[in-house]
Each structure stands twice: as C-alpha cells, then as structure tokens.
Amino acid sequence: MYQQLAWILTVVLVFALAVVFLTIARKTARRVDYQPIQEKGYRIRKYWFISLVSVMVIATFFSLRDLPYHDATAAAATGAKVVNVEGYQFYWKLSQEEFYVGEPVQFNVTSMDVNHGFGLYDENMQLLAQTQAMPGYTNVVDFTFTKPGKYQILCLEYCSVGHHVMVKEIVVKEKGGASDGQN
Ligand code: CUA
Numbered sequence: 509m510y511q512q513l514a515w516i517l518t519v520v521l522v523f524a525l526a527v528v529f530l531t532i533a534r535k536t537a538r539r540v541d542y543q544p545i546q547e548k549g550y551r552i553r554k555y556w557f558i559s560l561v562s563v564m565v566i567a568t569f570f571s572l573r574d575l576p577y578h579d580a581t582a583a584a585a586t587g588a589k590v591v592n593v594e595g596y597q598f599y600w601k602l603s604q605e606e607f608y609v610g611e612p613v614q615f616n617v618t619s620m621d622v623n624h625g626f627g628l629y630d631e632n633m634q635l636l637a638q639t640q641a642m643p644g645y646t647n648v649v650d651f652t653f654t655k656p657g658k659y660q661i662l663c664l665e666y667c668s669v670g671h672h673v674m675v676k677e678i679v680v681k682e683k684g685g686a687s688d689g690q691n
Pocket of ligand 1: 668
C-alpha cells in the first residue's frame with residue numbers, strides 16, 4: 509500500500525522536475541539582451557564600491573589617528589619627559605626611574621640583545637601600557653601616570669631562561685607633594 513504510494517509520488521515528482529527542467533531549457537534558448545542587465549550590475553557595483561571606500565576612509569581616519577605612531581621628536585612639542593628604556597637579558601635599564609603624577613612621559617623602548625616585551629603594570633598587576641622592545645628599533649609609548657605609587661615593568665616576551673626575572677620597579681610621586689622622598 510505505502511510502497512505503491514511512494515512509487516506514484518516518485519513518478520509524479522520526477523515528472524514535475526522534468527517539466528521544470530524543460531521550461532528552463534526552453535527559456536534559456538531565447539536570446540535576451542544582456543546590455544541592460546550588465547549596466548544595472550555595474551551601477552550597483554559602482555555604488556557599493558564608492559560607499560565602501562567612503563566607509564573605509566572615515567573608519568581609518570577615526571580609528572588610526574589616536575595611535576602613537578609618531579616620531580620620537582614629538583615629545584618636544586607635547587612637553588613630555590623622554591625616558592630611554594633598554595631591554596637586556598635579563599633586566600631593564602631606564603634613564604629615569606622616578607616620575608610624577610600628571611607628567612606626560614614618553615618611553616623610548618629598545619633592546620640591546622634579543623626581543624623583549626615592555627609591559628608597564630600598576631600595583632594591582634593591571635597592564636597599563638606595552639610595546640615590543642626590539643634590537644635596532646625604538647618603539648614609543650606615551651603614558652601619563654594618574655596615581656602615585658610603585659609600578660613595575662615586566663618582560664612580556666619570552667627571551668630565554670631569565671625572562672621571568674626581568675622586572676623593574678619604578679616610583680611615581682605626587683608632584684611637589686608630601687610623598688616626595690618618603691614613598
Ligand atoms: Cu625579556 Cu622576556
């Protein structure tokens with residue numbers, strides 16, 4: 509009973525499919541002017557292309573202008589304190605280790621041997637700023653401390669056996685405050 513139903517259904521569906529195929533085959537044999545379709549496609553494409561380029565230009569402008577990809581001489585213009593940071597296996601050398609709250613600092617970070625990672629942490633071990641310390645390059649990090657206290661610079665890139673001891677403590681003081689020399 510069911511077998512017969514399935515059989516009839518199959519025949520009907522195959523027939524319907526054949527009709528669809530034949531209809532499409534007949535229609536495609538007819539010549540259609542391709543020109544207007546092509547023009548419409550090009551119009552849509554042009555519209556989308558211009559829209560995408562506009563979106564990209566605007567997004568690039570707003571997303572990249574705050575990146576600190578500027579030359580090291582910019583510090584003079586902003587009045588930032590320039591601090592040279594050198595990474596060694598396995599320690600950090602800073603031209604200055606005491607800073608003040610609210611004072612813009614420009615860290616010029618490089619390495620004297622292998623790649624290191626410069627990571628600036630607060631007392632709660634929150635990462636505040638970071639960049640690569642690379643031999644032959646100087647990467648600039650702009651940072652302004654907002655709270656006095658002890659901060660740490662940790663190495664963020666595995667640089668061989670002493671990687672974990674590459675820790676440097678720096679001190680941030682209130683500007684002209686009572687904590688001067690007593691922190
Ligand atoms: Cu230097 Cu890890």
